[in-house]
Amino acid sequence: MRASFSANAADYKIDTQGAHAFIQFKVSHLGYSFVMGRFNEFSGDFSYDKDNLAAGKINVTINTKSVDSNHAERDKHLRGSDFLNTSKHPQASFVSTSIEDKGNGKLVVNGDFTFNGVTKPLAIDAVMVGEGKDPWGGYRAGFTGTTRFKMKDYGVKMDLGPASAYVDLELVVEGIKQ
Numbered sequence: 001m002r003a004s005f006s007a008n009a010a011d012y013k014i015d016t017q018g019a020h021a022f023i024q025f026k027v028s029h030l031g032y033s034f035v036m037g038r039f040n041e042f043s044g045d046f047s048y049d050k051d052n053l054a055a056g057k058i059n060v061t062i063n064t065k066s067v068d069s070n071h072a073e074r075d076k077h078l079r080g081s082d083f084l085n086t087s088k089h090p091q092a093s094f095v096s097t098s099i100e101d102k103g104n105g106k107l108v109v110n111g112d113f114t115f116n117g118v119t120k121p122l123a124i125d126a127v128m129v130g131e132g133k134d135p136w137g138g139y140r141a142g143f144t145g146t147t148r149f150k151m152k153d154y155g156v157k158m159d160l161g162p163a164s165a166y167v168d169l170e171l172v173v174e175g176i177k178q
Helices: 072-079
Strands: 010-014 022-029 033-039 042-048 057-063 091-103 106-115 118-133 139-150 166-177
Touching: 010 139, 033 072, 042 166, 091 118, 106 139, 118 166
Parallel strands: none
Antiparallel strands: 010 042, 010 166, 022 033, 022 166, 042 057, 057 091, 091 106, 106 118, 118 139, 139 166
């Protein structure tokens, strides 16, 4: 609800059009190596007030069909019912519920993560990268974040063993002030 924000809070649109935002993943492959990739299509927005970080809000929607591990056959498998189940759940989402200021630009963003049709709480360790005017007359703010979740917690069927049970997400978010 926008009315609860402080007077200095500003709304930002995540800059996916300019490719200044990324959602990347890493999963251990049997404990021997890693499968890495990204989601090419997502959108979102956030509200941010440097003087009242707890008043911030974040919403992100991911097109799970846009998974890209740089291997077409693997991506086809990832979209299937063993993993992302994109025919039934073409989107994943994150909606923040609270933001904790840890000092020195460090934050914990708590929220509800919906993945494979399952919604559970998820915490993202985030860092403020910077904010300021851009060369085109706009104003931008940027953050990075990392989190980890267990695939089984979200109903993922495929079990490649304990070394491959978790997904690590790395987020780069740059928003343009609206």
